Amino acid sequence: MEAGDRETTTPRDYDALRQLILDRRSDLPKRLAQVAIYALDNPDEIAFGTAASVAASAEVQPSTLVRFAQHLGYDGFSDLQGIFRARLKERTSNYDERLAVIRAGAEGGSEDQAVLHGFLAAAGQSIDRLSESVDPARFEQAASILAGAETIYIVGRRRAFPVASYLAYAFGKLKVRYFLTGSAAGLDPEVLDLAGPRDAVVAVSFSPYAPATVEQARQLSVKGLPVVSITDSAFSPLAECATEWLEIAEADFSGFRSLSATMALSMALTVAVAERRRKG
Amino acid sequence: MEAGDRETTTPRDYDALRQLILDRRSDLPKRLAQVAIYALDNPDEIAFGTAASVAASAEVQPSTLVRFAQHLGYDGFSDLQGIFRARLKERTSNYDERLAVIRAGAEGGSEDQAVLHGFLAAAGQSIDRLSESVDPARFEQAASILAGAETIYIVGRRRAFPVASYLAYAFGKLKVRYFLTGSAAGLDPEVLDLAGPRDAVVAVSFSPYAPATVEQARQLSVKGLPVVSITDSAFSPLAECATEWLEIAEADFSGFRSLSATMALSMALTVAVAERRRKG
DNA sequence: TCACTGCTGGAATATTTATTCCATCTGTGG
DNA sequence: CCACAGATGGAATAAATATTCCAGCAGTGA
Numbered sequence: 001m002e003a004g005d006r007e008t009t010t011p012r013d014y015d016a017l018r019q020l021i022l023d024r025r026s027d028l029p030k031r032l033a034q035v036a037i038y039a040l041d042n043p044d045e046i047a048f049g050t051a052a053s054v055a056a057s058a059e060v061q062p063s064t065l066v067r068f069a070q071h072l073g074y075d076g077f078s079d080l081q082g083i084f085r086a087r088l089k090e091r092t093s094n095y096d097e098r099l100a101v102i103r104a105g106a107e108g109g110s111e112d113q114a115v116l117h118g119f120l121a122a123a124g125q126s127i128d129r130l131s132e133s134v135d136p137a138r139f140e141q142a143a144s145i146l147a148g149a150e151t152i153y154i155v156g157r158r159r160a161f162p163v164a165s166y167l168a169y170a171f172g173k174l175k176v177r178y179f180l181t182g183s184a185a186g187l188d189p190e191v192l193d194l195a196g197p198r199d200a201v202v203a204v205s206f207s208p209y210a211p212a213t214v215e216q217a218r219q220l221s222v223k224g225l226p227v228v229s230i231t232d233s234a235f236s237p238l239a240e241c242a243t244e245w246l247e248i249a250e251a252d253f254s255g256f257r258s259l260s261a262t263m264a265l266s267m268a269l270t271v272a273v274a275e276r277r278r279k280g
Numbered sequence: 281m282e283a284g285d286r287e288t289t290t291p292r293d294y295d296a297l298r299q300l301i302l303d304r305r306s307d308l309p310k311r312l313a314q315v316a317i318y319a320l321d322n323p324d325e326i327a328f329g330t331a332a333s334v335a336a337s338a339e340v341q342p343s344t345l346v347r348f349a350q351h352l353g354y355d356g357f358s359d360l361q362g363i364f365r366a367r368l369k370e371r372t373s374n375y376d377e378r379l380a381v382i383r384a385g386a387e388g389g390s391e392d393q394a395v396l397h398g399f400l401a402a403a404g405q406s407i408d409r410l411s412e413s414v415d416p417a418r419f420e421q422a423a424s425i426l427a428g429a430e431t432i433y434i435v436g437r438r439r440a441f442p443v444a445s446y447l448a449y450a451f452g453k454l455k456v457r458y459f460l461t462g463s464a465a466g467l468d469p470e471v472l473d474l475a476g477p478r479d480a481v482v483a484v485s486f487s488p489y490a491p492a493t494v495e496q497a498r499q500l501s502v503k504g505l506p507v508v509s510i511t512d513s514a515f516s517p518l519a520e521c522a523t524e525w526l527e528i529a530e531a532d533f534s535g536f537r538s539l540s541a542t543m544a545l546s547m548a549l550t551v552a553v554a555e556r557r558r559k560g
Numbered sequence: 561t562c563a564c565t566g567c568t569g570g571a572a573t574a575t576t577t578a579t580t581c582c583a584t585c586t587g588t589g590g
Numbered sequence: 591c592c593a594c595a596g597a598t599g600g601a602a603t604a605a606a607t608a609t610t611c612c613a614g615c616a617g618t619g620a
Contacts (some may be wrong), residue, residue, distance in 0.1 A: 029567060048365050051608055061569055066609060076609065078576095085328050088368050111555065112420045116548040120411050123544040127404045131397065140392045159449060162442040166539065169439060256547055259446065260540035264403035267536055268396040275391065309597055331578055341599055346579060356579065358606095 010073030014043075014087035020072065028071075031060050035068040039084075047084040051077045115254070122253040123260035129249060130261040142228045142244045143269060147276035149200030152178040153192065153225070155216050156204035163204045163230070163262050167270060174274035181216055192216065197224035202269075204230045205238050206250075206257070217241055230262065230269075290353030294323075294367035300352065308351075311340050315348040319364075327364040331357045395534070402533040403540035409529060410541040422508045422524045423549060427556035429480030432458040433472065433505070435496050436484035443484045443510070443542050447550060454554035461496055472496065477504035482549075484510045485518050486530075486537070497521055510542065510549075 011017040018040065025036045038058040039046055046054055055062040062077075069080035146152055152171060156164030161182070168180040181192070195201075203217040214237045221227045221241040229242035232249060239245045248265060250257040291297040298320065305316045318338035319326055326334055335342040342357075349360035426432055432451060436444025441462070448460040461472070475481075483497040494517045501507045501521040509522035512529060519525045528545060530537040 031568065044369055048369070050606080052606090062608075063569075063610080064567095067567090078608065089324050089328065110416065110420065112423055112552045113416050115552050115555070116414065116416075116419055116545070117411065119544045119548040119551070120407050120541075123540055124404060124407045127400050127407070127540065131400050134396065136390065136393050136396075139396055140390065143392055161449065162446040162543070165445055166442040169441065170536070253547075254551060256450070256551060258547070259543045260403055260407065261400075263442070263539045263543055264399045265396070267533075267538070268399040271399070271534060271536060272392045272395045275395065311598065330576080332576090342578075343580080343599075344597095347597090358578065 012083065014083055017072075017083050024072075031064050032068050032071060034058065035060055035064060039068075043084050043087065046081060047088050118253040119256070119258065122251040122258045125251040126249070126258045126261035127264060129251070130265065133247070133249070134265075135246075138244055138246060139269070139272070142246055143272035143276060145226045145228055145244055146200050146202060146269070146273045149198065149226070150177065151195070151199045152176060153195055153199060153201045153220060154178055154180045154204075155182075155201060155213050155220075157182060157210035157213050159206060159257075159259070160204040160210070160213065160230075162259060163266055166263060167202060167204075167266050170267060170270035171273075174270060176270075176274060176277065182212070192220065195220055195223060195225055199225055201225050201227040202230070203227060203238050203242070204262070204266075205236070206232045206248075207236065209237055214238065230265065292363065294363055297352075297363050304352075311344050312348050312351060314338065315340055315344060319348075323364050323367065326361060327368050398533040399536070399538065402531040403538045405531040406529070406538045406541035407544060409531070410545065413527070413529070414545075415526075418524055418526060419549070419552070422526055423552035423556060425506045425508055425524055426480050426482060426549070426553045429478065429506070430457065431475070431479045432456060433475055433479060433481045433500060434458055434460045434484075435462075435481060435493050435500075437462060437490035437493050439486060439537075439539070440484040440490070440493065440510075442539060443546055446543060447482060447484075447546050450547060450550035451553075454550060456550075456554060456557065462492070472500065475500055475503060475505055479505055481505050481507040482510070483507060483518050483522070484542070484546075485516070486512045486528075487516065489517055494518065510545065 011020055021036050021040060025033055028036055035058055042057070045057055049057065051062045051065050055065055058065075065077045069075070069077045072080065074080040154164045154167050154171075156167075164180060164182075168178055171178040201217060201220045203213060205213040205217075209231075217227055217229070217238055218241050221243075226243040227238075227241060229236070229238035229245035230248060231238040231242075231245060232247065233239065234247065236245075239247075246265065246269075248262050250259065250261055252258065291300055301316050301320060305313055308316055315338055318334075322337070325337055329337065331342040331345050335345055338345075345357045349355070349357045352360065354360040434444045434447050434451075436447075444460060444462075448458055451458040481497060481500045483493060485493040485497075489511075497507055497509070497518055498521050501523075506523040507518075507521060509516070509518035509525035510528060511518040511522075511525060512527065513519065514527070516525075519527075526545065526549075528542050530539065530541055532538065
């Protein structure tokens with residue numbers, strides 16, 4: 001290899017191929033460019049289809065596909081297709097399936113293994129679900145509300161407390177003024193008395209809802225503070241008294257619900273708030 | 281359709297197919313059973329391979345594959361293969377790629393959207409990585425250590441505090457005696473003085489390591505307590521003084537590392553510990 | 561405008577791949 | 591031990607699929 005000129009070497013993995021196509025697309029003949037775009041937009045089609053079906057779908061001739069592959073240095077369409085297939089094989093995921101297998105108690109490996117992979121699968125599933133179900137408008141609205149507040153009051157007990165404490169940590173890092181309720185024993189009422197409509201609340205709670213969380217969120221809401229809730233159902237008491245609320249349905253494993261998706265959402269929310277403040 | 285007898289209908293989706301194969305496997309001729317097992321163990325091979333390659337890999341004749349498919353009610357191997365391919369198409373995931381796209385700043389959607397999906401992708405990626413990289417023996421060892429302890433001292437500050445507080449919550453739920461350091465202001469030294477070799481420590485910290493965490497873990501280690509660390513590198517000070525340690529490499533988005541995989545690992549660890557205790 | 565180079569479509573061909581068929585084998589019931 | 595039903599391996603065949611080829615087209619520079 002080498003011999004002085006840096007002849008573009010033909011990639012054997014998808015990421016490199018993707019990059020190569022991106023680099024070359026501009027100086028590719030019309031039809032080949034058309035295939036290039038199609039390939040990046042519909043990698044699955046290429047992985048599964050036949051030359052004829054892909055050609056039809058991309059609105060070119062089968063021969064063009066072969067030319068495209070050869071242009072990139074592959075033997076032919078089949079060779080190129082191999083790269084697209086390998087990519088699909090690497091995709092692990094499909095947590096639904098993994099969970100089903102683990103729950104069925106099947107497979108080798110110790111019980112500990114099952115527990116660990118069960119929780120990981122539940123976490124992955126929760127994240128996948130949230131990706132699909134989250135309402136962008138609501139998320140933006142929630143970020144807006146918090147971005148406009150002077151002080152953000154964070155409410156969350158019991159299972160939601162790790163989330164609340166993460167929010168506190170992240171807001172601190174991002175130089176957003178906040179108050180985490182429940183941390184300084186007994187002082188909550190005094191501090192919350194000072195809260196006013198220019199502040200805002202972020203309350204986190206999941207069924208069974210911690211009474212203290214619900215109570216504080218309600219009180220602050222009554223005082224005119226906008227409330228952003230992170231909760232698990234439209235029937236949650238936190239959804240009721242919220243100005244805006246975000247729904248999270250975490251998957252569970254052996255009776256314990258994941259918190260992974262909630263953590264990811266919280267991180268996103270804090271950063272989105274900080275971004276808005278930075279922009280003024 | 282129907283006509284009285286419940287003739288097994290031929291499934292058009294993977295889950296149903298899987299079930300059908302499971303049900304039927306016992307009363308299948310030898311070679312067909314062999315194919316059945318192979319199919320469930322290597323669905324990817326079937327999805328992508330040719331009849332000849334799959335046959336070779338499963339150590340049967342191509343004709344046996346066709347017979348298998350027809351036995352189940354499909355037209356032939358190709359028809360059956362379609363089910364396996366459809367399954368792959370549905371798999372969403374591949375967070376590596378999603379992240380790359382989002383980081384490239386591409387695509388429509390608002391910036392908030394990018395932030396949210398960026399964090400979700402980072403979380404998913406972390407979980408995928410952990411699934412692959414975790415060392416089962418270490419996990420079991422860690423669970424063992426904690427299962428044998430009288431009291432579990434939980435150490436974790438700053439970014440690790442949400443994890444520590446989750447551990448505390450979960451241990452409480454599972455009736456495991458614990459003490460969460462840093463919660464009762466100033467009382468740590470007195471309480472930790474009472475700790476002895478029959479107890480154990482679980483310490484959580486990530487770079488940059490909070491000095492207080494490292495300090496406390498070291499002190500307890502010196503006093504003869506076994507230490508289980510959850511940290512992000514073999515060079516972490518927590519790995520040094522640990523009896524057993526678990527490595528987590530969380531992906532980051534816009535400078536913020538995910539905590540989702542760590543949370544999942546923590547849940548698994550607590551449940552594994554509780555399981556061991558339950559069994560005596 | 562012409563000649564030339566490279567691109568393109570589509571039919572022809574070569575190759576690969578699935579399916580069928582049949583002779584042989586295996587195991588079971590009489 | 592024999593007869594029979596079903597299962598199996600492997601070669602033969604049919605179908606599909608990828609690739610090649612070539613005539614015509616489009617764009618470029620003289």
